[in-house]
Each structure stands twice: as structure tokens, then as C-alpha cells.
Amino acid sequence: MRLDKFVASNTAHSRSEVRQLLRANRLTVNGAAVRDAGLILREGDEVRLDDGLISARGPRYFMLHKPAGVVCVTEDGGHRTVLDLLAGEIREGLHVAGRLDIDTTGLVLITDDGQWSHRIKAPGRHEKRYRVHTARPIAAEAIEQFARGLLLRGEEDQPTRPARLQILGEKEALLWLQEGRYHQVKRMFAALGNHVEALHREAVAGIELDPGLAEGSWRALSPTEVACGKP
Ligand code: URA
Numbered sequence: 001m002r003l004d005k006f007v008a009s010n011t012a013h014s015r016s017e018v019r020q021l022l023r024a025n026r027l028t029v030n031g032a033a034v035r036d037a038g039l040i041l042r043e044g045d046e047v048r049l050d051d052g053l054i055s056a057r058g059p060r061y062f063m064l065h066k067p068a069g070v071v072c073v074t075e076d077g078g079h080r081t082v083l084d085l086l087a088g089e090i091r092e093g094l095h096v097a098g099r100l101d102i103d104t105t106g107l108v109l110i111t112d113d114g115q116w117s118h119r120i121k122a123p124g125r126h127e128k129r130y131r132v133h134t135a136r137p138i139a140a141e142a143i144e145q146f147a148r149g150l151l152l153r154g155e156e157d158q159p160t161r162p163a164r165l166q167i168l169g170e171k172e173a174l175l176w177l178q179e180g181r182y183h184q185v186k187r188m189f190a191a192l193g194n195h196v197e198a199l200h201r202e203a204v205a206g207i208e209l210d211p212g213l214a215e216g217s218w219r220a221l222s223p224t225e226v227a228c229g230k231p
Helices: 003-010 015-023 114-121 141-148 184-191 223-228
Strands: 027-029 047-049 061-066 105-111 128-134 164-169 172-177 196-204 218-220
Touching: 003 015, 003 027, 003 047, 015 027, 061 223, 105 114, 128 184, 141 164, 172 184, 184 196
Parallel strands: 105 196
Antiparallel strands: 027 047, 061 105, 061 218, 128 172, 128 196, 164 172
């Protein structure tokens, strides 16, 4: 890993602050002052800031209550990203485990543990629960149609996995999905001639969106929540 990335990932300093530290000769690798931000570290290299050893920290896991209007990609020139909502110093190296559309709200999981996010996203391993508000009334037959699997436009050869639908009101339902295809909820309702007006993700893999988290807020996952994504 590059020196500047390692220091930014394991301290409260951003990459631009790390460059200032380098210019001020405050960082050493194996006892020698370094100024090259792109220096590639090897196994066992000892990095110090003002004599304090910087050690690699363990993997990190967060939940965030995504507001509408924010995107789930890591960088976007035009829109605010979910990573922009995290405190600057912890952002380095993190990615989103399962994206939501710009207009969808609710639970977003964020981590730097690639294996964990891979397991969370793998089809058939974990359920996601969505609360859906539709433009038109939801027919009772939709329960059976979702359970049987639907053919989505452009993917007619691959029906959706069985999904559970609970109708809560004329135009409101809870939906449990075992997979996460592109715009899946919207496309499933479109396949039945309906239209999703509002979509909110409440839970992923047994991890429930904390009701105490206001839109735009985040917190670290508890060890029990992290364990939900472990084998
Ligand atoms: N399905 C969608 O259509 N949109 C989302 O954001 C998530 C699931």
C-alpha cells in the first residue's frame, strides 16, 4: 500500500494533511524520514508519526441513514455521496456494501472489509427488507406473483428469486428480497403495471436501520450486527 494511503487510513489525518506531514519531515519509515507520498510499504515496515507507531487498524463497519438526493458511489462530481456524509477522517478506504438509488432512502452499510460486503450482497444469502409506496393500488395477486418470481424487462430469461410481499395498505407494502438487481424493486412493480413512488430500505441481512438515526446520520455497527455478515 502507498504510504499516504496507509497513514490516512490508520490515523485521523486526510491525504492532503499527510502530504503536509511529509513536507514537515514528521513521518518516518523504519527510522528514516521520508517525503515520498507514493512510497510503497512492504510487510513489516514500521511507520511513525513524531515517534508514535502507526499500526494498521482492523476492518470498520458502519450503518448510515441515507436521505434522498445522495448517491451511493464513492465519488460523483455532481451529487453528494454517502461517503461525504461520514466524518472526513474515517472515510479513507471505505466503500458501500449494496447501493440504493438516488431517490431511495434508508439503510446503507459501509465498510472497508471487501469479503464482508461481498457476502452481504451475494444473491440468496441475505434478505433485504424495503417499505414501498406505490402510485396505484397493490392487488392481492401481487403476493403470489412476487413469490413465484417475475420477468423483468431486458432479463426475460432469468426470473427474479422468490420474494415475500406483505400488503400494509392500498398503496403501501413491505417487500423482502433475496437479491439486488439494478432498480429491482421499481422494475418488479413496473412488471405488474404499477409504479414505485417512494422506497425505503429498512433492513439488510438481519441488520435493522437504527430508529434513533436521523436521515444523514451514521454510527458504527455493533459486533452482533457485524456478525450478521460473517459466514
Ligand atoms: N430497488 C430499487 O429499485 N431501488 C433501490 O434503490 C433499491 C432496490
